[in-house]
Amino acid sequence: MSLRAALRFALLGQLVLLSRATVIDPAALDACPGYRAKNVFTFGPKLTADLVLAGKACNVFGPDIEQLKLEVTYETTDRIHVKITDPSDARYEVPASVLPRPHADLLVSPHSASIRFNYTTSPFSFSVYRASTHEVLFSTASHPIIFEPQYLRVKTDLPANANIYGLGEHTDTFRSPTNNYTRTMWSRDAYGVPTGTNLYGNHPIYYEHRTSGTHGVFLVNSNGMDIKINDTEGSGTSLEYNVIGGVLDFYFLSGSETDPTEVARQYAEVVGVPAEVPYWSFGLHQCRFGYQNFVDVANVITNYSAASIPLETMWTDIDYMYKRRIFTVDPDYFPLSRMREIVDYLHTHNQHFVLMTDPAVAYLPGQGYGPFDRGTSADIWLKAANGSSPFLGAVWPGVTVFPDWFNAKTQDYWTNEFKMFYSPDTGLDIDGAWIDMNEPSSFCNYPCTDPFEQAREQDLPPARTTLPPDPNTPIFGNAALSKRVDHSHDDVQNPPYAIANFAGSGALSDKTAYTDALHANGLIEYDTHNLYGTMMSTATHNAMLARRPGQRTLVITRSTFAGAGTRVGKWLGDNFSQWDHLRQSISGILGMAGVYHVPMVGADICGYAENTTETLCARWAMVGAFYPFMRNHNADTSISQEFYRWPTVAQAARNALDIRYRLLDYIYTAFHQAHTDGTPVLNPLWYKFPKDANTFGIDTQFFFGDAILVSPVLEENATSVNAYFPDEAFYDFHDLSRTYVKGGGFVQLNDINLTTIPVAIKGGAVLPLRASGAMTTTELRKTDFEIVIAPALDGTASGALYFDDGVSITPATKTTVSFAFKHQTLTVKGTFGHPLGVNVARVRFLDVQSAPRSVKVNGKTVEKSAIAHDAQAGVLDVTLNTPFTRGFTVEYQ
Numbered sequence: 001m002s003l004r005a006a007l008r009f010a011l012l013g014q015l016v017l018l019s020r021a022t023v024i025d026p027a028a029l030d031a032c033p034g035y036r037a038k039n040v041f042t043f044g045p046k047l048t049a050d051l052v053l054a055g056k057a058c059n060v061f062g063p064d065i066e067q068l069k070l071e072v073t074y075e076t077t078d079r080i081h082v083k084i085t086d087p088s089d090a091r092y093e094v095p096a097s098v099l100p101r102p103h104a105d106l107l108v109s110p111h112s113a114s115i116r117f118n119y120t121t122s123p124f125s126f127s128v129y130r131a132s133t134h135e136v137l138f139s140t141a142s143h144p145i146i147f148e149p150q151y152l153r154v155k156t157d158l159p160a161n162a163n164i165y166g167l168g169e170h171t172d173t174f175r176s177p178t179n180n181y182t183r184t185m186w187s188r189d190a191y192g193v194p195t196g197t198n199l200y201g202n203h204p205i206y207y208e209h210r211t212s213g214t215h216g217v218f219l220v221n222s223n224g225m226d227i228k229i230n231d232t233e234g235s236g237t238s239l240e241y242n243v244i245g246g247v248l249d250f251y252f253l254s255g256s257e258t259d260p261t262e263v264a265r266q267y268a269e270v271v272g273v274p275a276e277v278p279y280w281s282f283g284l285h286q287c288r289f290g291y292q293n294f295v296d297v298a299n300v301i302t303n304y305s306a307a308s309i310p311l312e313t314m315w316t317d318i319d320y321m322y323k324r325r326i327f328t329v330d331p332d333y334f335p336l337s338r339m340r341e342i343v344d345y346l347h348t349h350n351q352h353f354v355l356m357t358d359p360a361v362a363y364l365p366g367q368g369y370g371p372f373d374r375g376t377s378a379d380i381w382l383k384a385a386n387g388s389s390p391f392l393g394a395v396w397p398g399v400t401v402f403p404d405w406f407n408a409k410t411q412d413y414w415t416n417e418f419k420m421f422y423s424p425d426t427g428l429d430i431d432g433a434w435i436d437m438n439e440p441s442s443f444c445n446y447p448c449t450d451p452f453e454q455a456r457e458q459d460l461p462p463a464r465t466t467l468p469p470d471p472n473t474p475i476f477g478n479a480a481l482s483k484r485v486d487h488s489h490d491d492v493q494n495p496p497y498a499i500a501n502f503a504g505s506g507a508l509s510d511k512t513a514y515t516d517a518l519h520a521n522g523l524i525e526y527d528t529h530n531l532y533g534t535m536m537s538t539a540t541h542n543a544m545l546a547r548r549p550g551q552r553t554l555v556i557t558r559s560t561f562a563g564a565g566t567r568v569g570k571w572l573g574d575n576f577s578q579w580d581h582l583r584q585s586i587s588g589i590l591g592m593a594g595v596y597h598v599p600m601v602g603a604d605i606c607g608y609a610e611n612t613t614e615t616l617c618a619r620w621a622m623v624g625a626f627y628p629f630m631r632n633h634n635a636d637t638s639i640s641q642e643f644y645r646w647p648t649v650a651q652a653a654r655n656a657l658d659i660r661y662r663l664l665d666y667i668y669t670a671f672h673q674a675h676t677d678g679t680p681v682l683n684p685l686w687y688k689f690p691k692d693a694n695t696f697g698i699d700t701q702f703f704f705g706d707a708i709l710v711s712p713v714l715e716e717n718a719t720s721v722n723a724y725f726p727d728e729a730f731y732d733f734h735d736l737s738r739t740y741v742k743g744g745g746f747v748q749l750n751d752i753n754l755t756t757i758p759v760a761i762k763g764g765a766v767l768p769l770r771a772s773g774a775m776t777t778t779e780l781r782k783t784d785f786e787i788v789i790a791p792a793l794d795g796t797a798s799g800a801l802y803f804d805d806g807v808s809i810t811p812a813t814k815t816t817v818s819f820a821f822k823h824q825t826l827t828v829k830g831t832f833g834h835p836l837g838v839n840v841a842r843v844r845f846l847d848v849q850s851a852p853r854s855v856k857v858n859g860k861t862v863e864k865s866a867i868a869h870d871a872q873a874g875v876l877d878v879t880l881n882t883p884f885t886r887g888f889t890v891e892y893q
C-alpha cells in the first residue's frame, strides 16, 4: 500500500517525466559501426569468438568498448545460450545466488537442436532460426550491437504486427502493443499512474507466437532498461533492448510448432518451476488497510461466518504495528494478548492468519527498538555509497534503514526476527507472510539529501534528533563476483541513457534506495535494484520455513524478478476500484501465471484505492474467484467492501466461491503439474488454440487451469458479454448445455445478472469436482467427488487428480489419478498413496443425447435406479457412492 500523499507526488512526477527519458533517433544507432567477429571457434555445442569494434566508435552514451567476447552454447535441444561480455572488465551480472542457472552438462550437437544460431562475421550480426523450417526468429542484421559502459543495445526485426507476450510487469493488454511502444524495467512503488509505465517487478522474458510456432527470448539482466517495440511503418515490428548496465546474456527457447505451453515449460527449466502452496491458500482471503483495532478484525471474521461466505484466511495490514514499525503490535489498538486470541480462534476453526511485513526498519538508534538494534549490531543494513553508514530512506515509520539481502548474515537476522515476533508460543502464529514496499519503496523524493526533513514534511512518525552511530565496517563479502564491479567512471545517479522511469522526477534513485547504495558484497543498487523484492522474498520464504520446517509457505510479495515464483506468490499491487482495473487484472494474472511462472497471483478484488460500487464489487468477486490467489483488499480511506456488505455482492461471492471450491482439487492438481514441469496454471485462449488468429489478442477471457473457460462481464451496467468460442465443444458449467461454433466464433451471452459469471468446460476434459457447500478447505477435503466427463468433438476426454496432505513440501504419501474417456468408457486409474477418505458420489457424462441401453461399472451392469438421463441437457448421471480408493471403469451403451 502506498502513502496517500504519494499520489500527489506521483502526479507531480508525471508532469516532469517526459523531459527525462532519453529520446533517440533509431537511424543514428543503426549508423554505429558494430563489431567484426574474429577467432571464431566451434567445438561441438559451443561457439566462441572475439568481437572487435568495426569502425569509428559512435560513443552514443559513453565510449564504445573495443573488444567483446561472444559465447554461444547449445544447452539442450531446445535452448541456446548467447552471452556477450567485456573480457577486460568485470561487469555486473545477475548473481547465481539470486537466479541459479540451469545446469548445461548434457550439451547437445547443433545438428540435433530444434533452433540454431547463425551469424555473419563482418559486420557481426546473429540470428536464431527454427531448424525445421529455417524461419528466422531473432535477427540483429542491419542493427549493429552497441556495447558501452552504461548503454547496451540489441535490436531484432520481427514480423509485422508481431504477437509478443511478456516483458512484465505491466498493465497493458496481454498481447503487447507494437506501435511506438516503450516498456521500462525498473522496480517502482507504482500508485495511481497510467498504463504503460514501469511497475513493481521485472521479468525480461517474452514469448512470440506465430501460427508456425511459439518461441521465447529471455534476457538475464537486472539493470534498468527500456524495451522498444515499434511497427510504426507497418512493414515489420522491431524489438530493441536499451539497457544501462550489465552484460548481454540471452536464452533462446525453441518452444514448439504446435503447443505454445511448451515454451513455458522450457522457460521453467531456466528460472525454476513454481513453488507448491498450501491447499488452504486457495480459500478466500480477506484484508484491508484501515481496520482500526482488534475488535474490527474479529468482527469481520464473525460477519463472514454469519453471511455464510467461506472465509479461509484473515489478514491485517500495517495498522497493527506500533507507529508502523515492523515486528511490533500497538499495545492499545492491537494488544498482543487479544491478537493471539484471534489467531487461536482462527486456528481452532480451521482458518488462517496472515500479517504484513515491510522491509524498511525504523531508524531508531538507542531507543530500545530490537529489530533495529539487532540489525545494527549484526551490521546488515544496506550502506550509503561511502560504505560507512546505513543508507537512509523515509518509509511508513519515518526515517528507515533497509536490510541488505546480499549480506550473508541478513538471512539469520530475518529468520530470527520472524521466529521471535511470529512465535507460536509468545507472538503471533501467522500461517503466511505478506511482504510489501520491496521495490524498495521510499517516500523520500529525489534528491533525498534529508530524509528526516522529508519524513517530517510527510508526517511520517516522529522525526528523530539523535545522530546515527557509525556502523561497523562490513566483516565479510558474499563472493557473488570475483572482482568488484568498477563503477568509478559511471554516473550511476544519472546515466547518459535515461530509461523512462516514471517514479517521481524520473531519476533512478527517486522514491527508492539510491543507486549508489552499497551492498555487503560490493554490489550497488544501480545493478541490483530490480532484485531487492525478490531477495526479500527468498529471505522471507526461508524465515517462514524455519518457523515450520518441511511445510510449504505462503508468501505474497509486491516486487518480483524472474524466478520469484519458485518461492513466493504475488498480488498485482495498488489498483483502483475502477472497471478498467478489473479488466487489466486478467492480463496481469495471465502474465504472472501464464508467462513468468509466478502462478499464485491475484489483484485486489473490488479494488484497493477509491470507493468500490456494488456492481463493480459483485462482478469483481466473481472474476476474483478465478484468480489463483483470491483476496479482497482495500485502502484505509475507502468504504468497507467485505463481500457481505451488500446482499448482491454476498450472493455473487457465494455463487462464485461455490464454483471455485468445487474446482479446488482441479486447480490444486494444475499447481502440482506446474511445480513438476512448468505447465501454466492459467492459459490465454491461444495457448489452447494456437492456429486460431482470433484468439491471439483475447485477454478478457481465459482458461482457469487448462479447461475452464471464464468469460466474465467486465463493463459497467452490461448484462451481456460477447464471448469467443474456439472450434471445439464447450459445456456451460451451470446447466451443462453444449455450445459449438464451427470454426470458432463470437457468441453473445445475454441476461447475465449480478450474481452470475459465465463459465464453460472445454470439450476434452474430465473434471474431478467436489460437492458444494463447504465453509473451509478443511471441510471441503471431506466432501465427495463427482466426475464430470465433457467429451471433445472427437468423443474423447482426459483429466487428472493429484492429492496429498496439502501442506508438506515433500509429502510422505501422494495420490495420483488419471481419467481417460473414449468409446463411451471412462477409465480411472491411479495410485492411492494418500487416502482421499471420501466417495465418488457419481459420474456425469455430458453430450449423451439418448438414454443408454445399459451402464456397466467395472464390467458389471448397474441397476436402473443408479442411472438418470436428462435428454434436454444431454446428461447421463451414474450414481456410484463408492469409496475413492482405487481405479474403476464406467461405460454406457
Ligand SMILES: *[C@@H]1O[C@H](CO)[C@@H](O)[C@H](O)[C@H]1NC(C)=O
Pocket (backbone or CB within 6 Å): 118, 119, 120, 129, 134
Ligand atoms: C545464415 O546466415 C547466412 C548469412 O546471412 C545466410 O546466407 C544463410 O542463409 C543463413 N542460414 C540460415 C539457415 O538461415
Ligand SMILES: *[C@@H]1O[C@H](CO)[C@@H](O)[C@H](O)[C@H]1NC(C)=O
Pocket (backbone or CB within 6 Å): 180, 232
Ligand atoms: C511515439 O510516441 C511518442 C511518445 O509517446 C510520441 O511523442 C511520438 O509522436 C510517437 N511517434 C510516432 C511516430 O507515433
Ligand SMILES: *[C@@H]1O[C@H](CO)[C@@H](O)[C@H](O)[C@H]1NC(C)=O
Pocket (backbone or CB within 6 Å): 026, 180, 181, 182, 228, 229, 230, 231, 232, 233
Ligand atoms: C518508432 O519508429 C518511429 C519511426 O521510425 C520513430 O519516430 C519512433 O520514435 C519510434 N518509437 C520508439 C518508441 O522507438
Ligand SMILES: *[C@@H]1O[C@H](CO)[C@@H](O)[C@H](O)[C@H]1NC(C)=O
Pocket (backbone or CB within 6 Å): 296, 297, 299, 300, 303, 642
Ligand atoms: C459486522 O456486522 C454488524 C451487524 O451487521 C455490523 O454492525 C458491523 O459494522 C460489522 N462489522 C464489521 C467490522 O464488519
Ligand SMILES: *[C@@H]1O[C@H](CO)[C@@H](O)[C@H](O)[C@H]1NC(C)=O
Pocket (backbone or CB within 6 Å): 384, 385, 386, 387, 388, 389
Ligand atoms: C557517508 O555517507 C552518508 C550519506 O551520504 C553520510 O551521512 C555520512 O556522513 C558519510 N560518512 C562518512 C564517514 O563520510
Ligand SMILES: *[C@@H]1O[C@H](CO)[C@@H](O)[C@H](O)[C@H]1NC(C)=O
Pocket (backbone or CB within 6 Å): 610, 611, 637, 638, 639
Ligand atoms: C469514499 O467514500 C467515503 C465515505 O463516503 C468518502 O469520505 C471518500 O471521500 C470517498 N472517496 C473517494 C475517493 O471518493
Ligand SMILES: *[C@@H]1O[C@H](CO)[C@@H](O)[C@H](O)[C@H]1NC(C)=O
Pocket (backbone or CB within 6 Å): 716, 717
Ligand atoms: C452505468 O449506469 C449509471 C446509472 O445510470 C451511469 O451513471 C453510468 O454512467 C453508467 N456507466 C456506463 C459505463 O455507461
Ligand SMILES: *[C@@H]1O[C@H](CO)[C@@H](O)[C@H](O)[C@H]1NC(C)=O
Pocket (backbone or CB within 6 Å): 753, 754, 755, 756
Ligand atoms: C440470476 O441468474 C441466474 C441464472 O440465470 C438465476 O438462477 C438467478 O435466479 C438470477 N438471480 C436473480 C436475482 O435474478
Ligand SMILES: CC(=O)N[C@H]1CO[C@H](CO)[C@@H](O)[C@@H]1O
Pocket (backbone or CB within 6 Å): 170, 171, 190, 191, 192, 193, 199, 572, 573, 574, 575, 576, 581, 582, 584, 585, 586, 588, 603, 604
Ligand atoms: C498501479 C497499479 O498497481 N496498478 C494495478 C491495478 O490493478 C491492476 C489489476 O487490477 C494491475 O494490473 C495494475 O498493475
